Ligand SMILES: Nc1ncnc2c1ncn2[C@@H]1O[C@H](COP(=O)(O)OP(=O)(O)O)[C@@H](O)[C@H]1O
């Protein structure tokens with residue numbers, strides 16, 4: 219049984235300018251120990267999907283309209299707050315692009331690290347501090363015994379990222395949700411952080427949902443990839459299949475538009491236009507307006523994810539009809 | 543290379559750093575750009591890469607004469623701009639134009655596209671007042687925007703379209719050189735491809751010279767003829783773009799290239815990666831000798847003293863590393 223199964227998740231935002239269907243019928247699951255990549259351009263609903271699971275959607279304006287998120291038998295979207303507290307922040311942890319999202323600038327690192335332990339486990343302060351120290355050492359903070367009593371601003375960007383990771387992992391979660399944790403970092407520091415996440419994953423055997431828009435990061439880190447577009451999943455496959463044999467026109471277009479996969483200087487393929495306004499009704503496929511293969515059917519009928527091969531599904535009516 | 547349009551000779555831009563509000567205390571100097579020698583050919587695209595804080599934007603603003611140089615010379619078509627008069631600077635504004643990463647910040651939100659593009663035309667009187675609307679329409683078409691959007695404001699456009707407006711504004715005075723500072727870094731891949739195609743097409747069509755700053759090496763390799771790699775205010779490697787990125791020589795370039803994740807799962811899982819320790823150091827107290835030595839896997843005693851000069855290690859390749867020969871086959 220998967221560790222987490224999300225089914226038909228819909229999260230809308232009710233604003234003065236309309237109802238934004240940020241996540242509009244997303245289903246997926248994550249196995250124990252697996253790394254799932256969540257890719258898509260900005261605004262495609264990657265963060266809101268994960269915020270919904272973590273109970274971080276601000277209500278109002280946000281509202282979870284439908285769906286379930288079953289984690290080890292408990293539906294996080296419908297369980298009691300007490301039940302949710304035993305899971306979120308302990309068995310599921312989340313890290314962000316900006317480490318200051320999770321770090322309190324006015325608290326010493328040591329105090330912040332032991333806080334979740336003192337809440338979730340029967341542990342003495344002394345033992346908690348020992349765990350905090352061990353955790354900081356394993357994420358690569360040198361001289362951790364001394365530096366654990368510093369404040370967040372006393373660390374460099376890359377080190378702060380490590381502290382955030384230490385804080386997320388100190389409860390030994392079974393699932394880590396990482397929302398673009400390396401997007402703002404330089405590549406050499408990104409390489410360090412990706413190595414660190416892989417190492418911690420091996421040590422703790424945890425599953426990871428890794429949100430990114432960088433297909434390079436996905437290819438090195440993820441077992442499986444799910445491509446989102448305008449609040450919906452358009453394709454999902456194991457990472458090799460997704461790169462070798464993408465099916466959905468959006469996934470195919472993305473790959474043809476990145477310079478790294480094209481001969482030097484060649485005219486890049488461009489996906490014309492912009493993602494749709496998710497506050498407007500969208501009867502058909504959300505990608506139809508930009509799709510070079512769209513036919514009348516595509517703007518009338520909403521495609522659903524259909525299995526294409528083992529572990530491979532896509533939501534394109536024309537691919538499903540064998541026309542592409 | 544053909545006769546260069548722009549030459550930098552030992553260019554230095556330092557910032558004094560002080561602390562305190564009322565009683566300022568000098569703390570030291572940030573050597574943001576520290577001895578850069580480079581040339582740019584007509585119609586050439588020169589990529590400039592390096593991690594944040596290495597001095598790319600400062601070098602760009604120094605070339606643009608938006609910052610005073612601490613030393614060295616910036617020579618545009620034989621004229622030294624650093625010793626130029628105000629009249630010269632007015633003239634430079636026409637020949638050198640800049641495009642920034644964030645078109646939100648660089649476009650005036652209260653000006654329509656028409657006003658934005660008409661302003662430089664009027665200030666520099668490049669065409670009669672009656673000709674302005676036609677020229678604005680022409681500029682919009684050049685960058686792939688429909689002239690019917692002339693009266694719209696920046697917020698009514700997407701990020702990619704705003705970047706097109708910024709490029710159109712840079713082109714208004716028919717400059718010889720454009721310096722683009724991370725012009726596609728804030729854009730989604732599908733939009734990034736549109737802007738890269740546009741820049742490449744403009745360079746060809748107008749024989750523009752382009753300095754293209756980015757941190758994505760694949761993007762830089764794609765668009766550039768040559769690439770310069772910067773580390774702590776200095777150029778550590780310079781050569782043909784594809785060569786430098788496919789066969790980097792300087793240990794820093796090697797590490798930088800190896801840190802880039804490639805969108806190929808098979809390759810990505812098998813290749814050797816050089817993971818550099820630590821963050822890039824502060825340019826305020828740069829390490830002695832070769833500034834890269836504390837993070838360099840090949841550093842020896844010799845690297846701690848004496849700044850390595852950039853020298854021609856092989857044809858079309860300059861490298862600033864005293865051990866480059868020894869480590870070439872490692
Ligand atoms: N607080 C909010 N109010 C209104 N709309 C929101 C809010 N947060 C997110 N959205 C909408 O949700 C959509 C998806 O956002 P997000 O999940 O952050 O995208 P991603 O992480 O893929 O870049 C966006 O298009 C945005 O319009």
Ligand SMILES: Nc1ncnc2c1ncn2[C@@H]1O[C@H](COP(=O)(O)OP(=O)(O)O)[C@@H](O)[C@H]1O
Nearest residue numbers: 557572574593594595596597598599600601825
């Ligand atoms: N006006 C300034 N005053 C003091 N230091 C500055 C100033 N502008 C830039 N710097 C410093 O100079 C160095 C180079 O910065 P910058 O040119 O912006 O790098 P890059 O564009 O490569 O990221 C950085 O350490 C930065 O903090």
Ligand SMILES: [Mg+2]
Nearest residue numbers: 264265266397
């Ligand atoms: Mg997001």
Ligand SMILES: [Mg+2]
Nearest residue numbers: 598599600723
């Ligand atoms: Mg910069």
